Amino acid sequence: MAGSAGKRPPPLSPHIQIYRPQLTSVLSIANRISGILLSVFAVALVSWLIAAAAGAQSYAVIEIFVRSRLGHIVLFGAAFIFFLHLCGSIRHLIWDAHYGFELRTIYASGWAVVVASVALTLITWIASVALTGQSR
């Protein structure tokens, strides 16, 4: 390395990987990741609309996937990701209105986001099973 000492990259200051994950940091990155994943489902929504506009044949292709076991798992995951982003965003909107910045409130609202996302996903799943009469 003696010859290439001048080309050695400068040392970097410690980054997020040295910190212990906390509820606040985990929810922060979760809101970003869920947002990115939801943009994939936004494409799926447009695909569904175009398939519906194109006619019964193309709609049937989408329907086969939606009604499959994999389709159910993907939709269940999508529901959780959606509710996580929804609840996280509402927490952000409340912060934007200058409320809830005390440390205790930040943790309380954080856990509220987790509990509400799980509860809403389960309610969605129960409603879906009740309405379709399937035990999946």
Added chain:
Amino acid sequence: MSGQRRRSPLGIANGAGSAKHGVEHWWLERVTALALVPLAVWLIASLIAHENGTYGSAIAWLKTPTVSILMILLLIALFYHTALGLQVVIEDYIHSKLKILVVAATHLGCFALAVAGIWATLRIGLRG
């Protein structure tokens, strides 16, 4: 870079985003988020309610004027919000000259998807 030094402070700041234009991005991300709260909940609830339906029932639902209008409003808010949100992510992680191209491609892609979705909704809604 002697050319760099000859530029005025305003010349350097121009195009790099100013205090006035940054607020627009932040504000519109919030406005679209606010619009999406009821619209997205409406969509999820409707999709569950129609989960067992056929192609015919899906079309009949989409043809309703209220549904068509709400769907178009949803698509506008959704893809506006997606473009603004993805832009922030891109700006945080891409630091090369590629950044502006990726942001532009993302914006154009979101615009195209919104137009495609609105076209499909109108086609279903306005077909006799």
